[in-house]
Amino acid sequence: MQVRNARGKTGHHVTFELALPDGRTLRTQISHPPNRETYGQRIWAHILRDQLHVAEEEVWACVRDGRVPRRGRIEPTVPPIPAGVVAQLLSHGVGETEIRQMSRAEAIERLNEIWAAESSSLQA
Numbered sequence: 001m002q003v004r005n006a007r008g009k010t011g012h013h014v015t016f017e018l019a020l021p022d023g024r025t026l027r028t029q030i031s032h033p034p035n036r037e038t039y040g041q042r043i044w045a046h047i048l049r050d051q052l053h054v055a056e057e058e059v060w061a062c063v064r065d066g067r068v069p070r071r072g073r074i075e076p077t078v079p080p081i082p083a084g085v086v087a088q089l090l091s092h093g094v095g096e097t098e099i100r101q102m103s104r105a106e107a108i109e110r111l112n113e114i115w116a117a118e119s120s121s122l123q124a
Contacts, residue, residue: 020071028052081107089114 018026028051039047048054058069081104089099089107092114099107 024053026052079104085111 014030016028020026028047048056048059053071054069061067062069085107086099088111
């Protein structure tokens with residue numbers, strides 16, 4: 001999102017900000033080189049590393065393929081247990097500490113066992 005534009009003023013800068021999911025805000029300032037040439041490798045590396053927090057390969061993958069860089073995305077390392085499964089387990093007397101130690105598959109399996117036991121007791 002563009003936040004500042006100083007065109008027509010000294011420097012000819014345009015500033016952009018990007019809020020990341022992890023709470024950081026990236027800011028980059030685009031200024032036009034005085035002689036209208038392109039930027040040198042050092043300034044390009046500085047912008048990518050220090051302002052945009054991205055590798056050059058990620059920039060070009062975004063430009064070419066539309067792949068957004070992963071920076072700032074908080075991704076779970078383990079698939080979470082669905083909230084409905086947790087609620088059902090809690091309502092059937094399974095403790096929170098025990099549920100926290102379960103994997104997603106274990107929690108679903110445990111709930112299926114509980115339901116199977118309930119179903120068989122209702123049929124008897």
